[in-house]
Amino acid sequence: MQYLAGVPEHRTSTGLNNRKLLMWAFLGSDVMFFGSLITTHLIYRGQSLTGPAEEILNIPVTSISTFVLLMSSLAMVLALAAIQRGNIRGMRLWLSATAVLGMIFIGFQMFEFYEFAHLGLTPRTNLFGSTFLVMTGFHGAHVTFGVFWLWSLVFLSFKGKVRQDTSLDVEIAGLYWHFVDIVWIVIFGVVYLIGAYGVEASDAAHAVAGMLS
Amino acid sequence: MATIHDHAAEHGRHPGVRQYITIAVILGIITLIEVGIFFLEITSWLMAMILLTLSLSKFALVVGYFMHLKFDDKRFMALFVIPMIAMVSIAVVLLAVFGNLTR
Numbered sequence: 001m002q003y004l005a006g007v008p009e010h011r012t013s014t015g016l017n018n019r020k021l022l023m024w025a026f027l028g029s030d031v032m033f034f035g036s037l038i039t040t041h042l043i044y045r046g047q048s049l050t051g052p053a054e055e056i057l058n059i060p061v062t063s064i065s066t067f068v069l070l071m072s073s074l075a076m077v078l079a080l081a082a083i084q085r086g087n088i089r090g091m092r093l094w095l096s097a098t099a100v101l102g103m104i105f106i107g108f109q110m111f112e113f114y115e116f117a118h119l120g121l122t123p124r125t126n127l128f129g130s131t132f133l134v135m136t137g138f139h140g141a142h143v144t145f146g147v148f149w150l151w152s153l154v155f156l157s158f159k160g161k162v163r164q165d166t167s168l169d170v171e172i173a174g175l176y177w178h179f180v181d182i183v184w185i186v187i188f189g190v191v192y193l194i195g196a197y198g199v200e201a202s203d204a205a206h207a208v209a210g211m212l213s
Numbered sequence: 214m215a216t217i218h219d220h221a222a223e224h225g226r227h228p229g230v231r232q233y234i235t236i237a238v239i240l241g242i243i244t245l246i247e248v249g250i251f252f253l254e255i256t257s258w259l260m261a262m263i264l265l266t267l268s269l270s271k272f273a274l275v276v277g278y279f280m281h282l283k284f285d286d287k288r289f290m291a292l293f294v295i296p297m298i299a300m301v302s303i304a305v306v307l308l309a310v311f312g313n314l315t316r
Contacts, residue, residue: 016288021289021292024293027292027293031297035300039303039308042304042312043311059251063248066244067244070240071237071241073240074234076279078233081227081230081233084227174280178276178280185275186268186272188268189265190268193250193251194260194264
């Protein structure tokens, strides 16, 4: 249990904490995972023959949910800053705020999915429906897992298992949470804004290629 | 065998609460600008460039400051940035081939 709590300053061949190294390696692999989902969606965008597609995206509502997720990232770093100063109550407050904001974001996503279903868009409707809902659904699943993780940290803090000397536990959870945030930053920019505007995938690719060159 | 980095020393290099709030305000403003640009009547090519640049700025701010990658060991950055470069390169090639980039 001591190891799980991140208590020992164990020696490693790299000089880096193994758990933090593992989290970064996982995030690197998740970049590839979400990258493939986003790319697949971009390739198939504009190729749906039946049913609703990009035109049903609700930008004002999604802008609010994006802002909510950005603010949850702020709450997460404030929780980390609190525990690093030994402020347990502050950490509980900010972790709870992060989890609640995450739940609000999931609420927005459920509302969006419900509206889409109401308008006739399901994963089976067309290429837009299957690629968009799989991509945003996996993101929502990541957020949901993160919310459980955050509440478990709050719960463990009441048992005295999250302390200033184990702040790495909060930092690792924070890395995961911020990653979920940056994935949404990309989805919101590339899929929602550029996609809803009607920019072709080729235009987006031209823009990326131009930025890389 | 090297020893684990002194976390207390690392935390000393992390941004403070005021800096975190400043970053969050900047992220909020960039999001507002993104949504504002969305409603402007501009060409799709310019639109894609601006929105991608703004998204990239937000991405860099969160990764650099909230995830502390700017202040942490560079090997953490390598673990994250190398797959990202690989993925963006693959995406551009796939879009070029299947997204009719040359159309």
